[in-house]
Amino acid sequence: MPMREPYIVGIDLGATQLRFIAAKSKTGEIRKSGPEDKGKYFFPSPFKKMGEGFLIDNLLKKIPLHERTSVYLYEKLNIFLKKSALKKSQVKAIGISVPGRILPGNKFMGANTPFTYATKDRYGNYGIDVMGTIKREFKEIKIALDNDCNCAGLAQGLYYKSLGIDPHTTFYITISTGIGGGGPRRDLDEVGHIPVDGGFPGLIPRCGCGAYGCLEAYASGEGILNQALNILRLYREDKRMFKQFETYESMRLNKPLHLSEKILVSHLEREYSRGRQLSTKLIFRKAALDKEKTGFDPFARYLVETAAVRTAKIIVAISYIHGLERIGIGGSVALENPRYVELISAEVNRIFWKTPHILQREVKVELSPLGYYVNDYGALSLVLDHKDIDQWVATMKKLANTKNETFMTFGHKEI
Numbered sequence: 001m002p003m004r005e006p007y008i009v010g011i012d013l014g015a016t017q018l019r020f021i022a023a024k025s026k027t028g029e030i031r032k033s034g035p036e037d038k039g040k041y042f043f044p045s046p047f048k049k050m051g052e053g054f055l056i057d058n059l060l061k062k063i064p065l066h067e068r069t070s071v072y073l074y075e076k077l078n079i080f081l082k083k084s085a086l087k088k089s090q091v092k093a094i095g096i097s098v099p100g101r102i103l104p105g106n107k108f109m110g111a112n113t114p115f116t117y118a119t120k121d122r123y124g125n126y127g128i129d130v131m132g133t134i135k136r137e138f139k140e141i142k143i144a145l146d147n148d149c150n151c152a153g154l155a156q157g158l159y160y161k162s163l164g165i166d167p168h169t170t171f172y173i174t175i176s177t178g179i180g181g182g183g184p185r186r187d188l189d190e191v192g193h194i195p196v197d198g199g200f201p202g203l204i205p206r207c208g209c210g211a212y213g214c215l216e217a218y219a220s221g222e223g224i225l226n227q228a229l230n231i232l233r234l235y236r237e238d239k240r241m242f243k244q245f246e247t248y249e250s251m252r253l254n255k256p257l258h259l260s261e262k263i264l265v266s267h268l269e270r271e272y273s274r275g276r277q278l279s280t281k282l283i284f285r286k287a288a289l290d291k292e293k294t295g296f297d298p299f300a301r302y303l304v305e306t307a308a309v310r311t312a313k314i315i316v317a318i319s320y321i322h323g324l325e326r327i328g329i330g331g332s333v334a335l336e337n338p339r340y341v342e343l344i345s346a347e348v349n350r351i352f353w354k355t356p357h358i359l360q361r362e363v364k365v366e367l368s369p370l371g372y373y374v375n376d377y378g379a380l381s382l383v384l385d386h387k388d389i390d391q392w393v394a395t396m397k398k399l400a401n402t403k404n405e406t407f408m409t410f411g412h413k414e415i
């Protein structure tokens with residue numbers, strides 16, 4: 001009987017989805033699916049919000065709480081292998097990416113994961129076991145776990161390395177519902193929760209992590225939308241405080257902003273006053289970044305530009321501290337609005353141009369060269385064989401250059 005082709009399996013545990021990706025271990029070719037195959041590759045995340053609780057609250061009730069997550073992942077892995085006609089013996093390695101911080105003993109904890117399913121270590125850290133059951137059932141193979149943005153940064157770093165760029169100077173940032181980041185050095189994964197200064201005291205947003213004024217609370221997809229809603233609420237309900245806010249913003253930007261005039265003619269304000277729901281998508285469409293100077297909604301443009309400036313400042317700060325020179329930005333907000341990434345890049349350049357100095361020459365900010373594939377290769381990159389890297393990078397390049405519409409349109413939540 002001919003030997004079956006060996007595969008590497010990537011498991012991407014997200015807040016709403018649990019995704020499986022199988023790639024040929026020699027070449028990195030991914031087993032892709034059309035949207036009709038979605039059931040094969042996508043499962044609900046055990047931490048998907050269900051009313052007040054989580055999906056896993058009502059599953060596997062006979063299993064002890066701290067083992068439930070790892071049993072769930074193992075069960076879904078088996079279903080995936082079966083549906084993909086892959087034998088257990090074909091699986092050469094398994095890489096797992098998780099939305100949170102990695103703790104000793106292959107555990108993790110994220111901003112949106114419940115303590116209920118975690119155990120506490122001797123230092124008081126709560127961690128959830130995700131790979132225990134898989135490790136017991138796949139004894140002989142390599143299994144690794146890391147933060148999802150570090151994984152994406154690792155995959156992106158392989159690509160940059162092939163261009164002659166030291167991967168340790170590269171970094172990946174995702175801008176979608178939230179903001180995260182990671183790189184091959186794996187030393188900075190909570191970039192979205194760096195506090196941002198310069199916010200009007202009456203409008204400092206609360207972040208999902210519990211803190212006030214994080215970059216994510218201002219400049220993620222959800223953050224930009226919340227900013228819009230908070231400002232519009234102030235405009236309609238508290239004219240006096242709005243006036244203070246307007247003055248504050250003009251002082252911050254060192255130029256007259258005329259925010260109330262911008263809001264007066266804003267489509268977003270009209271929608272808001274009619275009780276219609278606003279969305280991040282609408283804000284970006286109305287900001288019309290890819291059109292000429294006229295015809296845009298000035299309030300929407302203000303929102304997007306302000307978010308870009310805040311993001312750029314954090315990028316400059318982390319570039320200094322971590323010696324970064326190349327930043328690839330992914331995530332749905334960036335991928336759907338490439339001009340937004342250009343705006344951030346221009347702002348980063350402006351900061352460097354304004355203050356020439358000896359620390360660093362420049363930081364290049366661009367759309368992640370792996371595009372929508374950066375997450376697929378993330379978990380896989382954790383365990384791929386070093387001798388196969390060249391072949392993998394060639395496959396990644398081919399994929400990133402071919403626009404596969406069916407593949408691009410699913411798995412990326414609209415916000």
Ligand SMILES: [Zn+2]
Binds near residue numbers: 192207208211216
């Ligand atoms: Zn935060």
